[in-house]
Amino acid sequence: GQNIDQPTEMTATEGAIVQINCTYQTSGFNGLFWYQQHAGEAPTFLSYNVLDGLEEKGRFSSFLSRSKGYSYLLLKELQMKDSASYLCAVRDPPPGGATNKLIFGTGTLLAVQP
């Protein structure tokens, strides 16, 4: 089966650091993605991990451990505009890898307070 878990909600303070965790159990794995989604808008791509380790991109970093089925998104120097939902997604290819199925978790709603 397929299962992707994230906390439902988090609250953090402007200027602080927050870590959003994602654990997954999928039949296959070919990459993990993080997306940001503001209320009423489409999701936008933030980061991609396919190998273990940390990927840094400005204020955002994403970490992956394939053996643990675990990832986190780290947001530094939080700004009010970072208040949004953060979605974890796993690329789950079927046996043979002929397709590119992308499965999402339910998302974490982050509220940044002054």
Added chain:
Amino acid sequence: DAGITQSPRHKVTETGTPVTLRCHQTENHRYMYWYRQDPGHGLRLIHYSYGVKDTDKGEVSDGYSVSRSKTEDFLLTLESATSSQTSVYFCAISESTGQGAFFGQGTRLTVV
């Protein structure tokens, strides 16, 4: 930004009527997806396509069908709309690289 448009953006329809949503891309990407998003459920995959006339079911495909007769268009059809299909529908496109998927702006469908 990826060239992907959904139409219509908003639609209200009656129970039992057929509805077709259109996703059009100008990026020549191989993969196209239809998701629905509901409170508490996140994005759930309905159907996806990995090439012209190549489609497969996602996790919530009952009551939906799709067609892809050319690279740029992916159609989602509700044969007989029900109130449980009231949702926001997102189309997405991707290539087979690590770019992730790019999303359209969504279609808000209300079935009354």
